[in-house]
Amino acid sequence: MSMYRMFYVSLLCLLSYINLNGQTVHFVSMFDTKDTKLGSGMAYECAMINNEFQTIAGYLEDFGFDSEISEYTGDNCGKTQLLTAINGLEIAPEDVVLFYYGGHGGRPVNSTDSFPQMCLGHQNQENFVPATLIRNIIESKNPQLTIVITGCCNSESRGISIKSVVAQSQGYTSEGSIDKSRYKNLFTDFKGVIQFTSSRPGEYSFAGNTGSWFAANLLNVIDDIGRGKVGADWKSLCEEVGRRVSEEEIIFEGQKYRMHPYAEIKTTSISGDGNNDKKSHDGSVRKRVNDDDYNLIAEINALLDKSKSREQRLCLIPSILEKHFNYGAKVITLGRDMATVVDYEDADVFLKRITMSPYISQINIVTTVR
Numbered sequence: 001m002s003m004y005r006m007f008y009v010s011l012l013c014l015l016s017y018i019n020l021n022g023q024t025v026h027f028v029s030m031f032d033t034k035d036t037k038l039g040s041g042m043a044y045e046c047a048m049i050n051n052e053f054q055t056i057a058g059y060l061e062d063f064g065f066d067s068e069i070s071e072y073t074g075d076n077c078g079k080t081q082l083l084t085a086i087n088g089l090e091i092a093p094e095d096v097v098l099f100y101y102g103g104h105g106g107r108p109v110n111s112t113d114s115f116p117q118m119c120l121g122h123q124n125q126e127n128f129v130p131a132t133l134i135r136n137i138i139e140s141k142n143p144q145l146t147i148v149i150t151g152c153c154n155s156e157s158r159g160i161s162i163k164s165v166v167a168q169s170q171g172y173t174s175e176g177s178i179d180k181s182r183y184k185n186l187f188t189d190f191k192g193v194i195q196f197t198s199s200r201p202g203e204y205s206f207a208g209n210t211g212s213w214f215a216a217n218l219l220n221v222i223d224d225i226g227r228g229k230v231g232a233d234w235k236s237l238c239e240e241v242g243r244r245v246s247e248e249e250i251i252f253e254g255q256k257y258r259m260h261p262y263a264e265i266k267t268t269s270i271s272g273d274g275n276n277d278k279k280s281h282d283g284s285v286r287k288r289v290n291d292d293d294y295n296l297i298a299e300i301n302a303l304l305d306k307s308k309s310r311e312q313r314l315c316l317i318p319s320i321l322e323k324h325f326n327y328g329a330k331v332i333t334l335g336r337d338m339a340t341v342v343d344y345e346d347a348d349v350f351l352k353r354i355t356m357s358p359y360i361s362q363i364n365i366v367t368t369v370r
Contacts, residue, residue: 023065023144025096025187026089027053030072030082032103032121038207045102045151045211046073052219053098054364059180059226060187077103078120079127086134091141096187098147099134102215105152107201114262115197116154135195145267146193147234151207151214154199154262182225182232192267194234198245200262206250214261217244238263296324300363303355310356317351 031046033039050071057067072081091097105116106128115135117128135148198205198214206213221240224230230240242261250257299320303313331350333343343350354360 023094023096023188024092025057025060025065025067025098026091026143027057027067027069027098027100028072028085028089029053029070029100030077030085030103030118030120031101032077032119033073034075034077034121035103038103041207041209041211042102043073044209045207045215046071048211048219049100049102049215051364052222054362056183056187056222058362058364059178059183062180063184063188065184065188079122079129082118082120082129082134083137086137089138089141091138091143093142093144095143096145096147097138097141097143098149098187099138100149100151101131102151102207102212105131105150105154105205106157107154109156111156111201114201114264115195116150116152116199118150118152131195131197135193139193144191144270145187148195149218150197151205151212151218152198153203153205154197154201155204156202177228178226179228180226182228185232186225186234186237189270190234190267191270192265194238194263194265194267196238196241196261196263198259198261200260203259204252204257205259206252206257213248213250213259214241214245217241220244233269234263234265234267238265297363297365299324300351300354300365303351304360304362313355314352317348317355320351321348 027050029046029049031042031049033043033046035042050069053069057069060067070085072085086099089097101118101120103121104119106119107113107116113130113132115131117125117130119128122128131148131150135146138146138148198212207215210216218241221230221237221244224240225232225237230236238261242263246258246260248258250259299316302308302316303320305313325347329347331343331345331347332341333345333350345353354363
């Protein structure tokens with residue numbers, strides 16, 4: 001049993017209701033966190049992106065949608081791991097799949113594919129994987145909506161060969177002014193395919209220690225969708241991200257650059273009503289490939305189950321502490337930017353606080369230190 005010395009979380013404060021529906025939204029992400037140049041920035045971006053995934057999953061659960069979140073980092077970022085993960089997805093016709101990659105990328109000279117190949121931590125270009133191949137594999141499973149987003153260079157290199165893209169059969173986040181139904185519209189009221197990358201063909205993408213310019217703007221636009229500042233559709237999202245990113249002038253090694261995100265969107269709007277004849281909501285699955293203790297999130301979220309009395313939930317705390325936390329373990333609560341420390345407290349104090357709070361309904365685990 002793994003024991004934690006440090007525990008980083010982000011809190012989601014909102015009220016919930018359930019409308020049985022059963023549609024599943026699959027979030028799959030892969031980040032090259034071991035790269036000597038990009039690694040620290042990708043680790044930061046990983047935390048931000050997956051915190052957003054967990055938050056959106058929480059919003060969608062209010063409408064009865066299940067979610068599955070899979071995160072691949074470090075040694076789990078690679079061609080074999082990626083193809084195994086995507087081929088292994090169990091997808092129903094009403095499901096939504098979103099794949100996100102952060103790391104190095106590139107493209108062959110004279111390629112007709114507008115999207116990059118993902119390096120996935122590899123130096124040998126034979127192990128690079130075209131983003132379009134991942135889109136096609138997901139599409140072959142016939143989900144309602146396929147979304148592939150890549151934050152990586154799309155610049156040409158003569159050392160990269162053209163590859164087949166044919167799929168083989170195989171602060172606290174607060175409800176505040178957020179309209180959760182707009183995320184339902186974005187993720188479940190469209191059918192088709194969205195492929196979006198941080199730079200158009202021939203361009204570099206840039207990142208710093210706090211992730212990429214593309215990811216930062218993407219997250220801000222997603223937040224603005226919930227606040228009604230950007231349309232709750234993929235054309236509006238991609239155009240607004242593109243506008244914001246392209247306005248930023250980047251100075252690198254004395255040269256000036258701009259990034260121009262590129263998207264291909266083939267979607268149709270469908271009604272979000274009349275879905276209650278689908279399978280019943282059975283709760284989200286959240287898993288981290290680099291974290292072998294999957295019970296922790298479920299046990300902590302049990303403390304937030306308002307259907308149980310406060311006394312019943314408080315009685316669960318000693319067992320959670322004994323199984324998952326070292327003596328003297330600390331919990332750091334981060335703001336949405338994954339940098340601002342909102343709280344720093346003993347694990348037992350944190351667990352009691354979230355159990356007693358009438359407002360907290362979800363805990364997003366950002367990372368743990370053993």
